Amino acid sequence: MDDLEFTHRRRNPLNGDWVLVSPHRNNRPWLGATEATVVDSLPKHDANCPLCPGNTRANGEQNPQYTHTHVFTNDFGALTEQAASESEAEADPLFTHQHATGECRVICFSPEHNKTLPELSLDELVAVVDTWRSQYCELAKKYKCIHIFENKGTIMGCSQPHPHGQIWAHNHLSTEIASEDNSQAEYFAKHGRALLADYAKRELASKTRVVYANQHWLVVVPFWAAWPFETLLIALDDVQDFSQLDSQQSLALAEALKVLTTKYDNIFNCSFAYSMGWHNAPVAENQQHWRLHAHFYPPLLRSATVKKHMVGYEMLAESQRDLTAETAAKILQAASAEHYKKTITKGS
Template structure:
């Protein structure tokens, strides 16, 4: 019996959580829902878009006529830099009701003045400018005494709750280290103590030797479907060499990251010939001043599409009440993505 023959569960080494895999449910030949390619073309500039150059944002501020990347503090931020005098205080230590103030900053990063492009079609030159902007923001925010973690992320597509198609991402910088990065940090530190090595360095060596879940690699990064993937076409971008955060990348490495992101995004779009939705985020060492040497930074992509551009994976029922479950194995997902062209489908018509 193989992983493709029988139900089994896989351990996520970064979180300690399990995912149930039921590959026997997909024994029939792959028959994704047949849909015409999404040929929707947005305008290069949208007068009603609050992120386009020169336009008025929802909060009343006016964007500059930017020609490159552009960043600003979110007009309706989920976090505030000052908790204020009315902030909730701790309940008694023996209480089951626990709350505390959380402060931070929320930034919006526009990747390009072009309203009609995504990372898949920005090109590596513009993508490199996005990488540089991430590094600048991480350095500035991480240097603050009141910031302990800088979460860089992007929601793409309306299905992921993104209300504006203009190419952009966000940064939420918080006083404390959020739950998921904290868990990953704890797991990496425990692995380092036990094995005197890096969890992701060792994991990457295994994946590169086996090859079955790797989509492609360049001089500095490997792009793969993780063994423990939860979402149907979930991927990770992992540096080949140990780096705790994105500031440790040199010039060539930043170029390589831009290359990896563009190539991955093109494959995503080509899979179902649509602008592929996802949530993407960089996990890296906290900026709280502690020693985080075991941290190996990486990028997660969590896309919800399952069989076509209109058929999504829902985390319901068993997933919500018991544990995540998937039918498509990580190996099958990797093959389908690996088989995609690196020329965007909109550029071939």
């Protein structure tokens, strides 16, 4: 099962979706579009950046001279705390809608304009994890569904180069969370164990797709991966959301983030683009079927300039990939855990 080098489909047990795997297509010549190479020569502070310390944002507010992580309300948030109107949601099955209220926040990972996650020190990464935790705990008092995520790189739609993430919190369950909640609850009802706990145990035993593991966290290219170098970061402890993390688990998470994001950058010696997001259990009393985890969806396929586009069949039928999860895992396993920029500096 660990080396399926023929055309086949794989099922994602978290949401029930399937992905078509076509390993033979990975050798086809590429004459399609390429992305522009991003030059990693950003300054430590950019006077025109609305996220840098001391600078003025679009709404006229001035950032403090922050020295670690910094959180503020998104000036252009997709959600607002108040509904636009008090009218009831329509019951028409063809034109159904419902009110959506919530909060959107921005997290600047560092005061330095040119430091992405893999370039932060371990202490700085712990500060990021602690900020995720404190923000989650605060928002969980008001909202049921809390999304903590990062879009890294212009090809993933990131509009500001200053390294940052976002938090969107609301009371409705987003489509992905609702789907994962149902799948994990069904698995637990049938087996009496958490789906991702069993999955992590199987992957650790196999080691085929494991990229990194420590006492508290596992990084794996999931068997059902759709994106070329997709990874899943899973809590090995019985943890359902960020509020449950202790200091040792937070430190171990910072270590896992450091290794994974460094390996990403080292694949093509570039600032590796991705969308990353944490899936916490919906805020409720009993969520034993859940396990806290994060998804990393990187679009780069063959080089720093060749992107996997989800078009055609992927949009109209189901996800499709050429590179098998096992091959992607081998590439990530072989990638150095020391950032390529440090290697270049040592060699110069």
